[in-house]
Amino acid sequence: MSKLEIMEKFMYTFVGNGLHLIIKEQDNSYLVHTIEIMQKVDEACIVKEIPVGEYFLHMVAVDKNGQEVSIICNWSPELLQNLLETSRIAKEAGCSSIIMFKEPTTNNWMIVFGRPNEHRNKTQAAYVI
Numbered sequence: 001m002s003k004l005e006i007m008e009k010f011m012y013t014f015v016g017n018g019l020h021l022i023i024k025e026q027d028n029s030y031l032v033h034t035i036e037i038m039q040k041v042d043e044a045c046i047v048k049e050i051p052v053g054e055y056f057l058h059m060v061a062v063d064k065n066g067q068e069v070s071i072i073c074n075w076s077p078e079l080l081q082n083l084l085e086t087s088r089i090a091k092e093a094g095c096s097s098i099i100m101f102k103e104p105t106t107n108n109w110m111i112v113f114g115r116p117n118e119h120r121n122k123t124q125a126a127y128v129i
Contacts, residue, residue, distance in 0.1 A: 004037070004055050006080045011035045011057075013087050014098075021083075022099045023061065023071070029099075030061035030069055050074050079109060086111050 001009075014021045014035060021032040036058050040050050050056050057073040086098055090113035101110040 003077045003080075006077050006084070007037050007055060007057060010080045010084060011037060013084060018096060019087055019091065020097045021059075022097055024099060024101045026104065028063050028065075030063050030071065032059045032061040032071075034060035047072055047074070082111060086113060089113070 013019065014032065023030045023032065037055055038058050039055050040047060040052050042052060045052075047056060054074070057071075057075065059071040059073060061069050061071060063069055083098065083100075090096075090098055093113070095113045095115055097114055099112050099114070101112070103109070
């Protein structure tokens with residue numbers, strides 16, 4: 001499968017299918033509501049790291065304060081495949097959110113899934129020593 005095909009599958013998985021993508025970064029989180037695939041057609045593009053002809057993702061999200069943000073991503077096909085696989089597992093488990101945590105000093109991501117509004121009842125365990 002080409003990177004473009006993976007990007008299309010990713011876009012349709014996380015837009016309008018009841019599965020939410022949340023990106024957490026330091027003290028803020030971003031709930032993605034729009035994903036579009038863009039192609040760099042010339043050097044006038046603001047994304048300098050991407051070669052002309054390459055595709056990248058443009059995501060629009062809302063942060064925890066309700067501010068809309070625009071996110072440009074040149075994620076690898078491997079990361080997109082991991083997100084697609086995680087989304088499949090999350091749906092099977094009845095979960096509605098995929099949460100991505102980015103390590104601040106590297107380009108590594110941790111991907112988890114769950115139900116955002118679910119509150120667990122914590123049971124208190126008593127230990128006698």
